[in-house]
Amino acid sequence: xxxxxxxxxxEKKLSIATAESCTGGLLAHMLTNVSGSSEYYKGGVIAxxxxxxxxxxxxxxxxxxxxxxxxEQTAYEMADGAKRKFDTSFALSTTGVAxxxxxxxxxxxxxxxGFANPYGIEVKKYKFNGNRLENKQNxxxxxxxxxxxxxxx
Numbered sequence: 001x002x003x004x005x006x007x008x009x010x011e012k013k014l015s016i017a018t019a020e021s022c023t024g025g026l027l028a029h030m031l032t033n034v035s036g037s038s039e040y041y042k043g044g045v046i047a048x049x050x051x052x053x054x055x056x057x058x059x060x061x062x063x064x065x066x067x068x069x070x071x072e073q074t075a076y077e078m079a080d081g082a083k084r085k086f087d088t089s090f091a092l093s094t095t096g097v098a099x100x101x102x103x104x105x106x107x108x109x110x111x112x113x114g115f116a117n118p119y120g121i122e123v124k125k126y127k128f129n130g131n132r133l134e135n136k137q138n139x140x141x142x143x144x145x146x147x148x149x150x151x152x153x
Contacts, residue, residue, distance in 0.1 A: 001144055002030055008151040009040035016147070017086035018044035019057050019078040019093040021069065022111060027092060027140045042086040047078065057081030070095050070106050072123045079114030079121050090150075091116040092143045098135045111139045115146050 028044040045056045053059040059077040067073045078093035096111030109128040128138040
């Protein structure tokens with residue numbers, strides 16, 4: 001999948017940035033596993049804490065207080081912040097619960113993935129049933145699939 005993404009981004013002269021919380025840099029790692037990735041990958045932010053989300057991605061403190069870090073609203077603002085920060089065609093954001101700790105309304109495996117593109121920002125919600133490492137991989141793969149589907153259109 002990543003080879004096809006790289007090919008399409010290069011061919012179309014498009015760029016991407018990442019804003020990661022629950023994936024901890026895995027998404028950036030995967031995007032840069034292809035030779036020549038500097039042609040399309042401009043950078044990323046691992047904003048694990050709320051303060052990092054606020055300072056580095058301009059997520060509003062009010063958003064975090066009202067909806068929490070793991071929310072559609074936060075994923076939206078993270079993707080928007082990364083796209084603006086790196087001035088890219090696209091940005092992907094991840095915020096979720098990899099596990100094992102969770103809360104009643106935010107279970108292990110829950111993730112919100114933000115996708116900022118030239119037409120706006122969309123957020124998708126997923127629920128996976130793996131352990132911490134499996135969930136992180138599933139979250140990153142889901143984000144890449146969103147990007148790939150858009151590039152194929």
